[in-house]
Amino acid sequence: MSKKKIGLNLRRGARGVIHGSLVTAATAAIFGAGALPQAQAQSPYFYGSDLPDYHVVSEGDTIWDLSGSYYGDPYQWPRMWSYNAHITNPHWVYPGDIVYLQEAPAPLATTGGNSPGAAQPARQEAAPAGTYLPVGGMITAEELTLAGRIIGSPKEASMLGEHDSVWVRFGEEEDEDSEKKGDQEQAASEEPEVAVGERFAIVRLGDPITDDEDNTLGHKYIVLGSLVVTEVSEDHAETALIDQSWREIERGDVLVPYERQLKVVQPRQAENDLIAHIVDTLQPGFAFGTDQYVFIDRGAEDSVRVGNRFFIYQRFEGLNRPGTEPDKEIPWQRVGQVMVLDVRENYSTAIITRASREIVVGDRLEMYAGY
Template sequence: MWKFVQGLATNRLTQALAGTAAAATLMVAGVSTADAQVTHQQSGDSDYHVVAQGDTMWDLSGRYYGDSYEWPRMWSYNAHITNPHWIYPGDIVYLRDDAGGSGAAQPGQQQANNNQAGAGEPMPQGMYLPLGGYITKDEVQYVGRIVASRKEANMLAEHDTAWVGWGEGAYSDAEKEEIEKEERETIANPGEVQKGDRFAVVREVGTLTNDDGEVIAHKYVVLGGVVVTKVSGTDEEGNKKYYDEVKVTQSWQEIYRGDLLIPYERQLKVVKQSKAETDEVAKVIDTLQPGNMFGEHSYVFLDKGAADGVRMGNRFFAYQRYEGIHLGVDRPLDKKVPWTRVGQLLVLDVREHYSTALVIDSKRELIIGDRLEMYNGY
């Protein structure tokens, strides 16, 4: 039996992910080709567009890319837009990956991962979906921590700046006196940090335990991303004279002082349906959003991962065995009642032992513990 110790959740993340998932589900199901498409091509070399009254990402994609169905590509370059349906006059919409710096690459690899559409090379095809969070068997390895900020508010968001400490310098001297060593997070030395390096901001929000109460997995929410804007020098002993400064480039949720950094991993996944190479049975063990029941557009976690043959883009069918009405009798369900297919899930992210999936179809409410089946060749 799986048990989950819940941390926190915010309405902002739920709304943003729900909006994204709704658009993605339409793409999975297919959209009528009878919809009008704008074919006006981009004029000039501008790498951004200022939103005017009546603009939509659908129309802008048709104007600049020649294909309105490329709106997920445009959205992937604009992490500051949490819902593609909500853009307002005066907003900046970047047209290329390197325009606003929000389509972040891993440190030292920004150029290699930049979109090359401007050079005539095609963009990866698929659905662009924010990951939001994940479950891992082992704790993630933190490399930094947000120590302070000049902002006179508790919460940090996009465009705010903060000061970050790395490794042993991730806690101030005052914090080291106030917080016992065993209560502090273990933070590794990331090596030489350079201006332009990017990191993800994460927070552990819960754990999964087995029947014996042993922690078997850790649940993390990705809050956003930061880029290093100023690097401090070192003293004679090689210690930082000051904290390095970072700028928040993405914020899926509110970020606080004390939140932790890990090496950057792009959170806007390019997901393309792929055929399974094996049969597999799994189950839903948790959800990204709080609650025990969920449906379409929800993000869930599965108890199978790469070690079990699961790959990004695979699909699982959800099954339930249930009686349509409550009989008022406290007894287990008759095992002769057959399984009923009640939904379908698309795998977005795969770790070694766990996966994150999006519910793309549900005939009734799904619940934690539901049976999932993946079929070879589908």
């Protein structure tokens, strides 16, 4: 069946009424799951951060009418056209075409060498571009290997932080198990060796992620900071200095092998479409918003990469409390966006970058290839 041409339709004057439905057929299904709800399947008028990123053309749509619907003024059609270099003539769009409603993100900087030609003068290397964010926490399918534990501090306070000195016992878990067996000599021989200057991440164990049958699906760790070993001894616990702290640190918090805790994050195009869900949050609570951390149930095995962005969708009736299970006849509505800042094998940590409504655990996430 041939495509039907749809004109700009300047004869409509200043009317902003869409001539045809904004709601179109959903995009291809992912992994046998339900189809992705379209970003434009919402109210025909949008304001601020609620504006979708694209519209799929239906029969009867025109650039003129779409500008009136999304921007509130059909004479904004040149603005819409400027976002769509693939539309060579604004008088003609076709059913199924993608019309972008916002300016695309700036291209990512390439990492190639200097272009051929004259030699470049020596200069100091610039810091990587992007947003610098602490990891904050992680969920892993397998438990992390614990290196040790903070057992005390000379500071006369229950909460510890940056620049505080602490005493650390390495191999503590092995020690306790061996003492229970009455084999202290074996415990001493198994205690790992550490060196002055060695750094470890300080984490706190959170509640595990479980399914409806209470089976453990993942292990949650809250990243509190890091410490550096300043003194080792054969007779007593090692001494260390907390050199980074993002949350209060307490005696009893555990140590894991150090990874860089400050991530440089910038938007990165997705390799494929993907459906995910928010399974937990960094901060305790019920509802969350912009700049708060969430954990999602997709990771490196699902081709998720740092910088990927997911849109957040909810089904809700206006009077219901966020998180209430609605009637499935209610359409999906896009309520925000997250950006991934840390990726593990099966889980990722993300930050909420946009929210027009309270975000809750269980919300649906969608990633689109090429965005």
